[in-house]
Amino acid sequence: xxxxxxxxxxxxxxxxxxxxxxxxxxxxxxxxxxxxxxxxxxxxxxxxxxxxxxxxxxxxxxxxxxxxxxxxxxxxxxxxxxxxxxxxxxxxxxxxxxxxxxxxxxxxxxxxxxxxxxxxxxxxxxxxxxxxxxxxxxxxxxxxxxxxxxxxxxxxxxxxxxxxxxxxxxxxxxxxxxxxxxxxxxxxxxxxxxxxxxxxxxxxxxxxxxxxxxxxxxxxxxxxxxxxxxxxxxxxxxxxxxxxxxxxxxxxxxxxxxxxxxxxxxxxxxxxxxxxxxxxxxxxxxxxxxxxxxxxxxxxxxxxxxxxxxxxxxxxxxxxxxxxxxxxxxxxxxxxxxxxxxxxxxxxxxxxxxxxxxxxxxxxxxxxxxxxxxxxxxxxxxxxxxxxxxxxxxxxxxxxxxxxxxxxxxxxxxxxxxxxxxxxxxxxxxxxxxxxxxxxx
Numbered sequence: 430x431x432x433x434x435x436x437x438x439x440x441x442x443x444x445x446x447x448x449x450x451x452x453x454x455x456x457x458x459x460x461x462x463x464x465x466x467x468x469x470x471x472x473x474x475x476x477x478x479x480x481x482x483x484x485x486x487x488x489x490x491x492x493x494x495x496x497x498x499x500x501x502x503x504x505x506x507x508x509x510x511x512x513x514x515x516x517x518x519x520x521x522x523x524x525x526x527x528x529x530x531x532x533x534x535x536x537x538x539x540x541x542x543x544x545x546x547x548x549x550x551x552x553x554x555x556x557x558x559x560x561x562x563x564x565x566x567x568x569x570x571x572x573x574x575x576x577x578x579x580x581x582x583x584x585x586x587x588x589x590x591x592x593x594x595x596x597x598x599x600x601x602x603x604x605x606x607x608x609x610x611x612x613x614x615x616x617x618x619x620x621x622x623x624x625x626x627x628x629x630x631x632x633x634x635x636x637x638x639x640x641x642x643x644x645x646x647x648x649x650x651x652x653x654x655x656x657x658x659x660x661x662x663x664x665x666x667x668x669x670x671x672x673x674x675x676x677x678x679x680x681x682x683x684x685x686x687x688x689x690x691x692x693x694x695x696x697x698x699x700x701x702x703x704x705x706x707x708x709x710x711x712x713x714x715x716x717x718x719x720x721x722x723x724x725x726x727x728x729x730x731x732x733x734x735x736x737x738x739x740x741x742x743x744x745x746x747x748x749x750x751x752x753x754x755x756x757x758x759x760x761x762x763x764x765x766x767x768x769x770x771x772x773x774x775x776x777x778x779x780x781x782x783x784x785x786x787x788x789x790x791x792x793x794x795x796x797x798x799x800x801x802x803x804x805x806x807x808x809x810x811x812x813x814x815x816x817x818x819x820x821x822x823x824x825x826x827x828x829x830x831x832x833x834x835x836x837x838x839x840x841x842x843x844x845x846x847x848x849x850x851x852x853x854x855x856x857x858x859x860x861x862x863x864x865x866x867x868x869x870x
Contacts, residue, residue: 509565528564623638721758768864794867801861
């Protein structure tokens with residue numbers, strides 16, 4: 430038997446059956462003072478049957494008595510014997526003095542009946558009204574069923590239904606989890622157990638659901654990353670091949686241009702590989718992150734100063750406006766990379782002669798870093814995908830600026846690993862990127 434449901438159901442069913450039937454049998458065999466109520470019921474039965482048998486005999490003789498005793502046998506599966514005061518069987522004429530002697534030796538019970546046991550394994554109860562003896566002979570095999578009342582049967586049925594419901598309730602999340610695991614193993618990464626139970630089995634199912642969701646996210650990200658990487662590497666490698674052929678077969682002037690192209694594409698590949706390594710590190714084990722105490726205002730001021738040179742090369746500037754002293758906990762290198770990528774992305778699209786505005790404030794226990802440029806912004810429908818890896822709003826413009834669409838993706842993952850959030854909105858004009866991080870008290 431390999432089914433947990435069947436084991437639980439059978440266990441409870443057997444336990445209740447043994448308890449109910451056993452209590453009935455014990456009650457049937459118990460004749461002590463503690464079982465007085467049951468003896469009273471049996472005494473009433475014996476007294477009633479004596480009255481019926483005597484009335485039938487006195488009114489109709491042996492035929493009427495035979496009919497009465499047959500009815501007794503069919504109703505209770507027990508034998509009845511009516512004798513005169515001397516022990517002669519009034520139906521068959523047999524001598525029943527041995528029964529009379531046993532009855533007289535037995536203690537007298539309520540309602541005038543006596544209880545004793547025969548050697549042939551039959552229990553007998555007798556009543557004496559002064560003229561007749563009436564013996565009710567009950568086989569031991571039937572004695573227990575007398576005490577297994579309809580209430581016991583009803584209780585057994587109800588208990589069986591409750592056992593079935595309990596076994597079903599206990600094993601239903603296991604079956605749901607089994608089906609979900611089978612679907613997940615066949616490649617359906619969307620399979621979930623979906624249990625709402627609050628017990629241990631429900632928590633197990635929800636743990637699997639979280640694991641499956643994480644696996645689905647990681648597998649999807651891996652597929653997209655492989656596709657994007659193959660796409661990104663194909664173009665510079667193709668241009669490198671063309672440049673190498675030109676360098677081999679061209680004139681000196683063309684050879685120099687081809688070498689410059691090779692250098693440019695090599696730098697592009699090196700930058701791409703470096704950023705991919707950053708993504709890999711950001712996607713690593715969150716528990717491996719450093720948790721240092723860091724003055725965020727000092728880090729942002731340092732990044733603003735360092736970015737000034739790059740902004741000047743684009744004909745713009747970077748200004749650090751509103752600022753408050755804020756301390757956070759986290760990996761300094763990842764936080765530096767996140768904020769730096771947001772600033773560099775703003776510099777890339779800032780119009781000539783404009784300024785990229787950076788601010789830092791503390792709000793509701795959060796550190797809020799805002800980076801705004803005065804560029805054209807992005808279409809509203811592109812905002813949700815702005816932080817996806819390799820996503821570009823304008824492919825041609827982004828390629829010419831040297832970006833590969835990984836900067837904001839790295840920033841988002843780094844911020845999320847610090848239990849923060851990063852958002853973008855059109856500021857009319859320009860784009861504003863807001864980084865939210867938990868601040869220390």
